[in-house]
Amino acid sequence: MESKVLRVLAKNHNDWLNMAKSFKINDDEANELVQEMYLRVSSYVSDVSKIMYNETEVNTFYIYVALRNLHLSNFHKMQNNKISRNTSTFSEFVNNEIDNIEFEDHFDSIAESKTKFDNLIDKIDNLVDDWYWYDKKLFNIYFYDDMSMRELAKATKISLSSIFNTISNAKENIRKSAKKEYEDYKKSKRNL
Numbered sequence: 601m602e603s604k605v606l607r608v609l610a611k612n613h614n615d616w617l618n619m620a621k622s623f624k625i626n627d628d629e630a631n632e633l634v635q636e637m638y639l640r641v642s643s644y645v646s647d648v649s650k651i652m653y654n655e656t657e658v659n660t661f662y663i664y665v666a667l668r669n670l671h672l673s674n675f676h677k678m679q680n681n682k683i684s685r686n687t688s689t690f691s692e693f694v695n696n697e698i699d700n701i702e703f704e705d706h707f708d709s710i711a712e713s714k715t716k717f718d719n720l721i722d723k724i725d726n727l728v729d730d731w732y733w734y735d736k737k738l739f740n741i742y743f744y745d746d747m748s749m750r751e752l753a754k755a756t757k758i759s760l761s762s763i764f765n766t767i768s769n770a771k772e773n774i775r776k777s778a779k780k781e782y783e784d785y786k787k788s789k790r791n792l
Contacts, residue, residue: 605642605648605651605652606638606641606642608652608655608656608658609638609641609651609658609663610638612658612660612663613634615660616634616637616663616667617630617631617634619663619664619667620633620634620667620671623667623668623671625671633667633670633671633674634667636670637663637666637667637670640666640670641663641666650662651663653746654746661717668710712788713785713788713789715788716781716784716785716787716788717785717788719781719784719785720778720781720782720784720785723777723778723781724774724778727773727774727777727778728740728770731770731773734766735766735769735770738752738758738763738766738767738770739766739767739770741756742763742767749763749764749767
């Protein structure tokens with residue numbers, strides 16, 4: 601992976617730390633988790649488009665999932681080590697059970713947030729499916745192929761103003777029609 605991508609990721613280092621801290625871990629553990637994420641991403645991700653939407657915009661959901669998966673992996677390793685030592689006292693057992701309950705609550709919040717996100721995407725997909733073929737095609741190319749309006753105009757020979765109007769109307773239609781799903785998703789993100 602290019603070091604340029606790591607530099608862009610590093611610019612958002614504090615955001616990644618805050619994401620890691622949302623897993624109810626301390627500052628040092630959060631820093632370790634973020635560093636591990638950098639190593640994993642640089643070692644195992646060959647397709648930069650998974651991480652970056654464009655030259656400067658990071659796919660924060662991908663990074664969040666990577667951090668969460670690393671955290672879960674570390675958590676399970678830690679739990680397995682505790683079990684294999686088999687030396688826990690009654691108070692350690694009680695503390696572990698309390699930690700597990702908090703972790704399960706947090707995991708439920710993540711699952712709820714993902715469900716709300718999926719509902720939002722489904723709502724948008726259903727809206728787009730009902731549109732006139734021209735509007736649907738431009739919207740899909742613009743958003744899913746990540747083309748700018750100028751690139752789209754150049755590639756299709758459609759006027760920039762026509763593309764701008766179509767995309768603007770599409771966005772407004774989505775804002776109005778998927779407002780409830782978007783608010784539900786935002787609310788679930790606040791609970792993390």
